[in-house]
Amino acid sequence: MHKHILFILALALTFSFRASAQSFLENSQVSGSFQTDAQYYMLDQGIGITDLNGKKFGINGFGKLNYTNGNFSAGIRFEAFLPEMNGFRSELNGVGLANFFASYDNGFIGMTVGDIYDQFGSGLVFRTYEEWSLGMDNALRGARVVFRPTKGVTLKAVYGRQRYYWAPYLERDFAADDYRGIVRGIDADWDLNQSIPALNESKFKMSLGGSFVSKKQFDQSSFYNIPLNVGAAAARINLGYGGFAFSTEYAYKVNDPSAINNFIYKEGRAILSSLSYSQKGFGAVLQVKRVDNMSFKSMYTGKQNNLDINFIPPINYTHTHSLPSMYTYSTQPNGEMAAQLQINYTIPKGTALGGKYGTKLAFNMSQVNDIVRDSVAFGNQIGLNEPGTLGYTSKFFAISNHRFFRDINFEIDKKIGKNWHLTAQYINLYYDIETIEGHAGAPVVKANIAFLDATYKINKRQSLRLELQGLWENEVYAGYEYEESEKKDYQKRGDWLAALLEYTITPHWSFSIADKWNYGNPVPEFRDHYFTGSVSYIHDATRIMLSAGRQSEGVVCVGGVCRTVPASSGVSLTVSTSF
Amino acid sequence: MKKLMTLLLMAFVCVGLHAQTKSDLPNVTIKNLDGKDVNISTLSNNGNPIVLTFWATWCGPCIKEHNALNDVYQDWQDETGVAIYAVSIDDSRSTAKVKPTVEGKGWEFNILLDVNSDLKRAMNVSNPPHTFLFDGTGKLVYQHTGYFEGAEEDLYEEILKVAKKKK
Numbered sequence: 001m002h003k004h005i006l007f008i009l010a011l012a013l014t015f016s017f018r019a020s021a022q023s024f025l026e027n028s029q030v031s032g033s034f035q036t037d038a039q040y041y042m043l044d045q046g047i048g049i050t051d052l053n054g055k056k057f058g059i060n061g062f063g064k065l066n067y068t069n070g071n072f073s074a075g076i077r078f079e080a081f082l083p084e085m086n087g088f089r090s091e092l093n094g095v096g097l098a099n100f101f102a103s104y105d106n107g108f109i110g111m112t113v114g115d116i117y118d119q120f121g122s123g124l125v126f127r128t129y130e131e132w133s134l135g136m137d138n139a140l141r142g143a144r145v146v147f148r149p150t151k152g153v154t155l156k157a158v159y160g161r162q163r164y165y166w167a168p169y170l171e172r173d174f175a176a177d178d179y180r181g182i183v184r185g186i187d188a189d190w191d192l193n194q195s196i197p198a199l200n201e202s203k204f205k206m207s208l209g210g211s212f213v214s215k216k217q218f219d220q221s222s223f224y225n226i227p228l229n230v231g232a233a234a235a236r237i238n239l240g241y242g243g244f245a246f247s248t249e250y251a252y253k254v255n256d257p258s259a260i261n262n263f264i265y266k267e268g269r270a271i272l273s274s275l276s277y278s279q280k281g282f283g284a285v286l287q288v289k290r291v292d293n294m295s296f297k298s299m300y301t302g303k304q305n306n307l308d309i310n311f312i313p314p315i316n317y318t319h320t321h322s323l324p325s326m327y328t329y330s331t332q333p334n335g336e337m338a339a340q341l342q343i344n345y346t347i348p349k350g351t352a353l354g355g356k357y358g359t360k361l362a363f364n365m366s367q368v369n370d371i372v373r374d375s376v377a378f379g380n381q382i383g384l385n386e387p388g389t390l391g392y393t394s395k396f397f398a399i400s401n402h403r404f405f406r407d408i409n410f411e412i413d414k415k416i417g418k419n420w421h422l423t424a425q426y427i428n429l430y431y432d433i434e435t436i437e438g439h440a441g442a443p444v445v446k447a448n449i450a451f452l453d454a455t456y457k458i459n460k461r462q463s464l465r466l467e468l469q470g471l472w473e474n475e476v477y478a479g480y481e482y483e484e485s486e487k488k489d490y491q492k493r494g495d496w497l498a499a500l501l502e503y504t505i506t507p508h509w510s511f512s513i514a515d516k517w518n519y520g521n522p523v524p525e526f527r528d529h530y531f532t533g534s535v536s537y538i539h540d541a542t543r544i545m546l547s548a549g550r551q552s553e554g555v556v557c558v559g560g561v562c563r564t565v566p567a568s569s570g571v572s573l574t575v576s577t578s579f
Numbered sequence: 580m581k582k583l584m585t586l587l588l589m590a591f592v593c594v595g596l597h598a599q600t601k602s603d604l605p606n607v608t609i610k611n612l613d614g615k616d617v618n619i620s621t622l623s624n625n626g627n628p629i630v631l632t633f634w635a636t637w638c639g640p641c642i643k644e645h646n647a648l649n650d651v652y653q654d655w656q657d658e659t660g661v662a663i664y665a666v667s668i669d670d671s672r673s674t675a676k677v678k679p680t681v682e683g684k685g686w687e688f689n690i691l692l693d694v695n696s697d698l699k700r701a702m703n704v705s706n707p708p709h710t711f712l713f714d715g716t717g718k719l720v721y722q723h724t725g726y727f728e729g730a731e732e733d734l735y736e737e738i739l740k741v742a743k744k745k746k
């Protein structure tokens with residue numbers, strides 16, 4: 001009898017063990033991706049590349065593996081910059097395991113150790129992320145706990161030290177130029193619609209959130225008294241009713257003298273709000289933003305694009321065509337006031353203007369001005385932004401006359417018949433290049449930009465795309481009088497024309513030739529052509545792209561994919577795959 | 580009795596073995612346009628195929644792809660029952676523009692917001708657009724990066740291969 005029972009138990013155990021082993025194996029999943037971007041550089045007197053500085057090649061590559069098994073996941077990312085491509089920070093030069101993590105999340109509690117990417121709210125006090133095409137990675141190496149005690153409530157805590165290229169993470173290994181602090185943060189998010197049953201199906205939506213982040217840093221200054229701990233807090237609310245949505249986040253940071261704010265001891269503030277309305281065929285969104293002394297880095301001496309603890313989003317329209325994207329706005333963390341309005345409307349199918357397929361219209365306007373700064377003392381005994389002082393005072397609603405940026409654009413997108421597709425856009429741009437790019441004394445870019453993007457479907461498999469663009473500056477053009485000593489500030493200035501012709505054979509091949517011509521540059525020797533040719537091959541999730549020619553700085557979209565590229569001349573190859 | 584128990588145990592073990600259906604949909608929670616949490620591993624479409632597409636408001640080819648998909652979506656749904664989930668990877672720069680863009684363009688897809696790129700990382704997406712096709716059991720059967728004019732036809736052929744016979 002017992003023998004039988006034992007036998008059955010043994011059998012059951014064996015089977016259940018095999019079952020669990022088998023299910024363990026069956027649930028194991030490995031996925032990953034690889035990408036290599038390589039460039040071969042050539043001398044090019046025409047665009048001023050007279051010396052390669054001993055650098056003929058640039059290669060950026062990564063390989064990433066993810067393992068998941070039910071609630072468990074882990075991953076590694078290996079990176080190689082041998083050496084880094086032009087336009088990427090030289091500190092990236094090297095090979096190594098850049099990123100790893102292990103995580104368990106059962107829906108109630110989640111824990112991650114290793115490199116953490118996360119953000120609180122819209123990121124005004126905390127956001128870590130990685131952007132390969134920019135060589136940017138501010139991952140937090142440490143630990144994170146996510147706790148969801150009840151439906152709709154999420155509590156998070158993070159702790160760690162941020163990635164600084166290849167710098168080691170151990171405190172005792174600090175190099176003289178690396179005084180990274182420790183970042184700690186907590187966040188709470190409460191979605192009332194998910195946690196209150198009566199509101200589950202309500203048209204009224206509401207969620208609330210709050211976060212607190214602090215950095216513990218090391219005072220390395222013999223001159224300034226650098227605070228040991230710098231705290232920042234943010235509160236947010238999202239409301240919705242039917243087609244309306246409103247959200248706002250307000251952030252506050254205590255005094256945080258740094259190289260970016262010129263070592264002033266003023267507090268920092270930021271607010272980001274948006275109001276939108278949408279219904280089928282129509283959408284409108286208005287966003288406003290105010291930023292005052294809100295740079296927040298885990299190394300107070302840092303001035304580059306690294307070790308940012310927070311993220312202040314630029315809210316203007318992101319242009320992807322090569323001419324408008326030459327003048328892309330970037331956030332001024334020391335102070336700015338911005339507003340943005342976007343309207344999308346589709347003229348319905350079957351109407352006189354809508355035609356057979358409908359006509360898509362988009363309007364966007366964004367503007368950014370400086371904040372107003374007043375002296376902290378009566379009688380101006382203390383200059384504005386004087387290091388070691390409170391710096392300045394600023395009225396919350398006062399807008400300076402100093403305009404950084406304005407973009408007004410209008411787009412029409414229309415399918416004509418079965419074979420033609422047209423997109424056209426007009427852009428009116430104001431770009432304070434002195435403030436945004438640091439070209440002291442350079443005149444503001446005031447330009448009209450237009451493009452036409454026409455696609456013709458030859459047949460089911462083949463299509464041709466022609467892109468024509470023009471950029472015309474109002475004040476800087478051929479014949480503009482410039483100081484000989486400031487000549488280099490006029491690179492890329494003045495009028496441009498650009499054309500691109502792309503031939504695609506779906507689903508694999510794309511061939512394109514393009515030229516950008518700075519024909520209206522005030523400096524005759526800068527009136528260059530940027531000619532490129534490229535071939536790309538796509539098979540499922542693998543993409544190979546080979547291109548040759550001159551590339552000026554900007555965002556390039558060819559073969560259906562966009563990425564940012566620095567100026568260069570030569571041959572480049574991109575291979576990427578994921579599985 | 581013992582034999583019955585043995586059989587029951589065996590049956591239990593066997594059921595346990597066969598209940599393991601492998602899904603390639605990752606255990607990642609992101610939000611939909613209403614702010615509701617959506618765990619990707621729990622997506623289901625009554626045994627019909629699911630398409631996940633990664634896009635962003637600032638990505639030209641993505642807009643083209645989704646405009647093209649939107650033109651045929653109704654027909655595809657009628658013929659194969661497929662459901663398309665368009666995952667926006669817009670971050671806080673442009674999250675607020677997602678809904679007005681989607682509505683303004685009249686897209687009919689289910690829209691998900693991957694504000695922190697959690698799903699993008701978990702699914703190894705490098706550049707948008709990137710399209711994934713899962714069969715009715717959640718098994719990944721096809722993926723494609725980039726968008727060329729007319730590429731939705733190839734996606735549709737792949738959908739037809741895994742769709743349950745409707746007609």
